[in-house]
Amino acid sequence: MKRWAIFFGLVILAIIVLADEGRLGFLQALYDFPYGDKAGHFILFGLLGLIVNLSVFEARPASDFKRLAVITSLILALLIGLEELSQIWFPKRTFDLLDLAASYLGVALFAWLAVRLKR
Secondary structure: OHHHHHHHHHHHHHHHHHHHOOOOHHHHHHHHOOOHHHHHHHHHHHHHHHHHHHHHHHHOOOOOHHHHHHHHHHHHHHHHHHHHHHHHHOOOOOOOHHHHHHHHHHHHHHHHHHHHHHO
16 A cells, blocks of 8 residues: 555656646646536545555554544645645646645545545
C-alpha cells in the first residue's frame, strides 16, 4: 500500500506542476463542466487521503485507526492548503476557497471510509 501512496502522490504532484505551467492537456476538459474542477479536487485528494491512511494503518497495525486518520488527514490538509495558497504566485492559476473546501471534504470523507474499511 505504501508504494501506491507514493505513486498516487507523484501523479497528483505531476498534475499540480502541469496546472502551474498551464499544460493540463486533456484534464483541462474538467473546466468545461460546471464544478468539474471541484469534483476533480474532491476525488483526487480524497483518493490520496484514502490510500495514505490505509498505508499508515498498515504500518501501525495495533493503533487507534480513528486517531491515526485524523492526524494523517490534518497533515494532508495542511499540505493541500499550502498548495492551494501557492497558486497566488502562478499567473495561470487562481486561489479558490471552493477548490480547497472540495479537497478537504474529499480527504475527510475518504478518511472516514478508510477507518470503515479497516474495521
